[in-house]
Amino acid sequence: MRDEFGTSDARDTLAGELAGxxxxxxxxxxxxxxxxxxxxxxxxPDPYRIWLSEVMLQQTTVAAVKTYFERFTTLWPRxxxxxxxxxxxxxxxxxxxxxxxxARNLLKxxxxxxxxxxxxxxxxxxxxxxxPGIGPYTxxxxxxxxxxxxxxxxxxxxxxxxxxxxxxxxxxxxxxxxLKARAEALTPQHRPGDYAQAVMDLxxxxxxxxxxxxxxxxxxxxxVARDRGTQAELPKKTPKKxxxxxxxxxxVGRTPSGDWxxxxxxxxxxxxxxxxxxGTAWAExxxxxxxxxxxxxxxxxxxxxxxxxxxxxxxxxxxAVIDPGQIPGDSALRLVPAQDFRPSDLPTVMRKAFDLxxxxxxS
DNA sequence: AAACCGGGGAG
DNA sequence: CTCCCAGGTTT
Numbered sequence: 001m002r003d004e005f006g007t008s009d010a011r012d013t014l015a016g017e018l019a020g021x022x023x024x025x026x027x028x029x030x031x032x033x034x035x036x037x038x039x040x041x042x043x044x045p046d047p048y049r050i051w052l053s054e055v056m057l058q059q060t061t062v063a064a065v066k067t068y069f070e071r072f073t074t075l076w077p078r079x080x081x082x083x084x085x086x087x088x089x090x091x092x093x094x095x096x097x098x099x100x101x102x103a104r105n106l107l108k109x110x111x112x113x114x115x116x117x118x119x120x121x122x123x124x125x126x127x128x129x130x131x132p133g134i135g136p137y138t139x140x141x142x143x144x145x146x147x148x149x150x151x152x153x154x155x156x157x158x159x160x161x162x163x164x165x166x167x168x169x170x171x172x173x174x175x176x177x178x179l180k181a182r183a184e185a186l187t188p189q190h191r192p193g194d195y196a197q198a199v200m201d202l203x204x205x206x207x208x209x210x211x212x213x214x215x216x217x218x219x220x221x222x223x224v225a226r227d228r229g230t231q232a233e234l235p236k237k238t239p240k241k242x243x244x245x246x247x248x249x250x251x252v253g254r255t256p257s258g259d260w261x262x263x264x265x266x267x268x269x270x271x272x273x274x275x276x277x278x279g280t281a282w283a284e285x286x287x288x289x290x291x292x293x294x295x296x297x298x299x300x301x302x303x304x305x306x307x308x309x310x311x312x313x314x315x316x317x318x319x320a321v322i323d324p325g326q327i328p329g330d331s332a333l334r335l336v337p338a339q340d341f342r343p344s345d346l347p348t349v350m351r352k353a354f355d356l357x358x359x360x361x362x363s
Numbered sequence: 364a365a366a367c368c369g370g371g372g373a374g
Numbered sequence: 375c376t377c378c379c380a381g382g383t384t385t
Contacts, residue, residue, distance in 0.1 A: 059380040064371065098369030101383070135382045156380045209379065210373075240378095268384095270368070309368050348370065 011185070018222060019188040019195055025218035026198035031205070033062065034069050039194050047121040047146040048079045054138045054145075055106055059099060062204070068097055079121070082107070083114035091273050092345040100272055100347070105133030123147040141196065150192035152184045157203025163235035164207060167224035171236040179235075245312045248282040250304065250350075251291055252357030253322040258338040261292070261322055265332075270308065276350040277357075278333060282313055293327060295320035300360035306349035313349065317356045 027039050035053035037045045052072060056065040071093060076082035082090070087107060094103035109132045113121055121142070122128050128139035140151035159172060162182045168175060188195050206217045214226050225231040253261035263278040265271050278292035291297050297320045304315040327333050343351045 055381095057380095058382070059369080061371065061379085096370080098371090099381085101368065102381090105382080133382070137381055272368085307370080309370090310366080 015186050016188065018186055018219065019190075021218050022198045022202065023188075023191055023194060026194055026201065029201070029205075030194075030197070031062075031201055034066060034073075036197070045146050045193075047123075047142065049073060050142050050146040051079075051109075051121060051134075051138075052082075052106075054141045055102055055133055056097065058102060058138065060097065064097065068094070078119070079110050080114045080119045083110040087273070092275075092342075095274065095345050096348055096351070098348075100274055102133055104267065104273055108132040109134065121146070123149070125149070125151055144193045144196040146193075148191070148193040150187050150189050151196070152180060152187050153196040153200070154180050154183050155200060155203075157200045157207070158183055160209065160235050161199055161203045161207045161219075164212075164225040164231045165219060165223050167228055167230055167234070169230075169234070169236055171238045174238070175235070241310075243307070243311050244284050245314060246282040246284055247286060247314045247316070248280045249289060249316045249318055250277040250279040250353040250357075251297060252277050252317055252319045252353060252360075253292070253295065254319075254361065255322055255324050255335065259324070259335040260338070260341050261327070262334055262336050263292070263332050264334065271347045271349075274347045274350070275336075275345060276347065277353055279315070282311075282315075291318075291320075292331070292333060293322060295322045295326065298360070300356055302356040302360070304349060304352040304356055306352060308349075315349065315353055317353050317360070319357045319360045 030036070030039050032038070033053075035049045037043065053065065053069055056068055072082070075093065076085055085107070090107055091100065091103055094100060097103075112131060113119060122131075123143065123146075125139045125143045128134050128142050129136065134142070137153065137155050140153045141155070143149040143151040144153050154176075159176070159179050162168070162179045163175070166182050168178060168182075170178060172179075183199075202217070202219070206213045210232075212231055214220055214223070214231060217223065217226075220226055223231070225234055251261070255261070261278065262275050265274050265276055267273045280287060280290050297318045300317045300319055302317050304313075304317060306313045306315065324335060327335070343354050346354065
């Protein structure tokens with residue numbers, strides 16, 4: 001068989017050499033991560049820990065994930081432990097990590113594995129893909145890392161490495177299939193789990209988005225973009241839309257005895273299932289004030305600023321000492337006693353609003 | 364196919 | 375401040 005790259009055998013040999021070079025680099029430079037089994041170790045990874053880390057790592061940096069991973073695995077060492085945890089407890093522990101649908105799907109997935117699968121994770125991509133919160137990337141990653149299967153792992157790191165290695169200028173996300181084909185051609189049958197982690201480590205530590213360290217890259221010689229000097233502009237991406245500015249009001253209320261007035265947000269939508277301060281809707285145009293209950297609300301003059309995935313928010317903070325008797329019975333409002341209240345249980349924007357509101361109470 | 368989902372770090 | 379980064383689900 002012959003094509004523009006020469007014989008398929010020659011292509012396989014080249015691919016094998018590239019994988020070998022990378023694995024040799026990984027053996028010396030693998031990062032020490034709490035969920036990782038170091039190369040050369042003779043014990044198998046725990047699929048539960050690999051799954052948990054991969055879900056936490058979706059759209060999230062290693063630095064941010066570390067403390068959350070340690071906390072979750074200490075509280076819930078096995079998937080069956082997590083499956084038995086209470087929803088609110090898990091949401092509170094996830095607070096600050098973002099993309100809260102991940103936490104809801106995490107619990108759904110743990111309960112499915114515990115109840116329907118005897119506490120054992122599927123070892124195939126297909127089986128994993130059927131579980132909540134596990135998409136193509138995560139299914140491939142778990143299959144490769146936890147079960148040493150030759151799955152094609154394609155995350156943002158691998159996309160960037162492939163685009164540069166092969167000097168592909170077509171913009172993402174349109175070029176995804178091209179990049180996946182390149183990644184597939186390089187995936188080895190020997191040590192595919194270590195290989196998958198090696199490519200992602202390469203992208204995270206050497207082949208970085210800005211100022212890649214080409215001088216110390218194990219793939220420096222075969223890298224076409226490096227040869228042509230185009231590495232800094234790859235991968236190209238289709239331009240993103242500008243984020244509008246939305247505004248709203250958060251009402252930070254406290255009873256005379258020090259209980260805080262909080263609200264459990266609906267399970268779906270922005271910050272779904274999380275605790276927060278009651279307030280107006282967040283819209284681009286300013287709107288009517290609508291306090292959750294009658295009280296002497298006072299504008300603090302302070303604004304919590306926060307950026308979500310698709311808009312910037314400016315949240316004005318008002319405070320009041322409230323009367324518990326004014327709370328409507330049928331609302332999502334709840335009083336949280338001072339000794340039970342932890343700001344760290346709130347999503348970041350609500351924690352910012354609390355910091356401003358507390359300052360106003362104290363002054 | 365496009366919109367909806369947070370947060371942190373670099374510059 | 376402004377950019378830049380990065381998977382899954384829902385519609």
